[in-house]
Amino acid sequence: MLAGCVGGQPPVDEAADRPVTVLAPWTGPQAETFERVLESEGFDYVYQGTAAQREVLLSQVQAGTPPDIVIMPGVGELSEYAADGLLEPLDGRGLYEPAHYGAPWTPRATGKSGRHVYWVPVRAALKSIVWYRAANGRPASVGAREWCVGLGDDGAAGWPASDWIEDLLLQTAGPRTYARWARGELGWTAEPVVRAWRAWGSLMKANGPGPPRWALLNDHRGAAGERGLLFGGRAETDERCVAEHQGSFALDLYGDAAGRADYVPSTPYLPGTTAPRGREVSGDFAALFDDRDKAREVFRFLASREGQWFWASLSGASGSSVYSANSAIGVPWPEDPVTRRIARDLNDTSVPRCLDASDVMPPAVRDAFYDAAMQYLAADGRDPLPWLRDIQLVHDHEKRRPWMTDVCG
Structure with a gap:
């Protein structure tokens, strides 16, 4: 505290300033594409990709060191963490735009603070x-x-x-x-x-x-x-x-x-x-374990129209095809009729999506x-x-x- 006063600088909050940790299921070319998305905004991050995501996440949570952001397809798993009060509620905080994610993409789950949205899809599959x-x-x-x-x-x-x-x-x-x-x-x-x-x-x-x-x-x-x-x-x-x-x-x-x-x-x-x-549709859903500013900033970009558009525009890069559940981004692949149809069918509400x-x-x-x-x-x-x-x-x-x-x- 004395050093901070003498130097004229406030003390550094090392916990708040550390890199944002992201745990997701992608490895190889898919991981490279995802990291290009994070690097596009100059985020200070550490990425961990693994096929054994359930085991890795569970061990980190039990050790008291969960990632700041987890991205996974298993919303059933995420609902357990929400029920235990370990996930941050997303609704009403400007972390995503509800109008851009219709049902069934943002289902509510019960946590210690009531029914909230605890995850948003950042990648979708038909x-x-x-x-x-x-x-x-x-x-x-x-x-x-x-x-x-x-x-x-x-x-x-x-x-x-x-x-x-x-x-x-x-x-x-x-x-x-x-x-x-x-x-x-x-x-x-x-x-x-x-x-x-x-x-x-x-x-x-x-x-x-x-x-x-x-x-x-x-x-x-x-x-x-x-x-x-x-x-x-x-x-x-x-x-x-x-x-x-x-x-x-x-x-x-x-x-x-x-x-x-x-x-x-x-x-x-x-x-x-x-x-x-x-x-039938599936998604890779992002959830927030840590509520610090740097983590919220990364999460907000991944769920945003701009972040989703940029990631989708990389479709085909490094052997990775990317589709979004965000209805605001349209179809950014005009040259490829197959991927255009996938994007259109994902956002077609004339047939129920489950x-x-x-x-x-x-x-x-x-x-x-x-x-x-x-x-x-x-x-x-x-x-x-x-x-x-x-x-x-x-x-x-x-x-x-x-x-x-x-x-x-």
Whole structure:
């Protein structure tokens, strides 16, 4: 204090002045693109990208050193931190523009200070779509052995299976039933849920009683150094791989072949569906652990029209495709018709948009979902009930955990 008085300078608050720490799921080219966004404003930051985000974040929170900003798809996870009073409320503080983020992008969650918005999507993805090689034309149908399927992943093997089942439930039962299921109000052995699992089983196991081992052994990104499942390896000459049920981020996996891919709604290829009853979407949601000025400044830019526009304008740079849920930025890719359609479909309100259900669920239920889907696919039969009962046990145990309320919009 004496030194501060003598020198004529106020004491330095080292905690407030330290770099802003950001934890997110992107590594490699995607991380490079994101860091270009942070560097564009000259922010003083430290970035940490990891596929094991749940484990890393949990260990940091338990150690009392959480990141200032976390960006993750699991809003079910974030809702637990909000309920424990660890996240800063965002609404009414000028940290984002509510008019730019319609439902379902900014659902409210319950924290110690009441119901608030605790996260905003800074990157979005369109699901409920099927990719195919444009040169071959849109496939009239896709047989069981013609799907490009891989369920492997570094951080959460099995999640591509959850996308299939979620899409089937959304299109066959509609958004209201889908939302009830995602919120934990509809049991796992309820008829619409069982029907969706059986429909997926019929797609994957149509060619015999044995499990489709290729789906269990493949990584959803394809082999290392290749161009995803649709263009990697022998895919283009192997008639067994015709189409891929995957989100818009598949373009990142296709690399220099991305310009040769096109997509259509998934409903023509799903049993029991005719026209889309909803679009499944997902996002990477930013939440604030620290309320200091420097952290708020970074957060405000990431959620702003300017920040979202700049990031989206880098789409394609370093092999990273970026789409925004911010309705104010329009479509910054006039030269690419496929990415224009993705951006348009993400912000199309004529069909209900529903958040990825497993992302909304409590982490324990989500993980049980992924694991059960893998086990069900590995089994000979098509009856999913034994695995659905296992998930229900986890679901019942997690009933006291916070569940999301706003899923579709």
